[in-house]
Amino acid sequence: MIAFDTVTYAYGDTTVLADVSLTIDDGAFAVLVGPNGSGKSTLLRLTNGLLVPDSGTVSVDGRIVSENLVAARTAVGMVFQHPRDQFVAATVGADVAFGPENLGLDRREIDDRVDRALAAVNMEGRTTDRIDALSGGEQARVAIAGALAMEPTHLVLDEPFTGLDDPARRSVRDQLRTLSRDGTSIVVSTHTPRLVSDQADHFVALEDGRVRLVDEFDSGLKTPADDPQDSRVQEG
Numbered sequence: 001m002i003a004f005d006t007v008t009y010a011y012g013d014t015t016v017l018a019d020v021s022l023t024i025d026d027g028a029f030a031v032l033v034g035p036n037g038s039g040k041s042t043l044l045r046l047t048n049g050l051l052v053p054d055s056g057t058v059s060v061d062g063r064i065v066s067e068n069l070v071a072a073r074t075a076v077g078m079v080f081q082h083p084r085d086q087f088v089a090a091t092v093g094a095d096v097a098f099g100p101e102n103l104g105l106d107r108r109e110i111d112d113r114v115d116r117a118l119a120a121v122n123m124e125g126r127t128t129d130r131i132d133a134l135s136g137g138e139q140a141r142v143a144i145a146g147a148l149a150m151e152p153t154h155l156v157l158d159e160p161f162t163g164l165d166d167p168a169r170r171s172v173r174d175q176l177r178t179l180s181r182d183g184t185s186i187v188v189s190t191h192t193p194r195l196v197s198d199q200a201d202h203f204v205a206l207e208d209g210r211v212r213l214v215d216e217f218d219s220g221l222k223t224p225a226d227d228p229q230d231s232r233v234q235e236g
């Protein structure tokens with residue numbers, strides 16, 4: 001379980017999250033929505049200790065994140081908004097292997113994890129492909145594979161559909177659905193909640209530093225209007 005308990009976070013004088021309390025159960029599929037600048041990325045980065053609350057606590061599987069960074073980063077796989085920013089190697093296989101290598105696993109286990117992670121995103125056999133030669137959708141899937149190779153219990157993705165065309169969005173969406181069905185909890189921030197509304201257990205709406213948890217897809221949820229799908233959402 002990922003739990004926020006009265007979490008406040010500010011950048012300088014600007015408070016982005018104010019007394020946020022929220023739990024995301026194991027195996028849940030949670031969708032985080034909110035206007036531009038509402039704090040979605042900030043909230044996600046608190047889940048694995050990239051940011052530390054000014055007050056309150058964030059815990060993962062019962063452990064306070066800031067006190068157990070290794071445990072949190074093992075349990076929470078993070079996929080950043082721009083996949084290119086998170087690649088560390090030139091080829092698919094080397095990049096996906098990077099995390100498990102840092103866990104000090106033996107070579108065979110690393111290779112097995114890379115194979116499983118690439119299979120989970122329909123990229124099996126692509127280990128020698130150069131990342132800079134992949135399409136945006138393929139890069140997004142490799143970024144997810146990199147997180148999966150750590151075998152996290154929770155997968156947190158920051159706007160994984162941004163910049164993808166419709167087939168690539170659907171492909172990434174389908175991978176998330178499969179992972180969710182296999183028991184991984186998913187927390188995904190998106191400007192296009194309609195894309196994942198069928199599989200979401202709940203929506204977390206972020207506005208003015210506060211969260212509102214809703215179980216049903218709510219046409220009143222505020223999302224940025226920079227995407228045609230979102231305009232429809234805002235208009236209900």
Ligand SMILES: Nc1ncnc2c1ncn2[C@@H]1O[C@H](COP(=O)(O)OP(=O)(O)OP(=O)(O)O)[C@@H](O)[C@H]1O
Nearest residue numbers: 011014016034035036037038039040041042043224
């Ligand atoms: N490193 C930083 N320093 C100062 N202010 C920041 C920093 N990062 C984010 N902010 C500000 O904090 C607020 C929340 O940013 P955040 O990126 O969490 O929002 P978001 O909901 O993810 O936005 P978007 O939908 O545009 O990606 C914004 O006003 C942003 O300008």
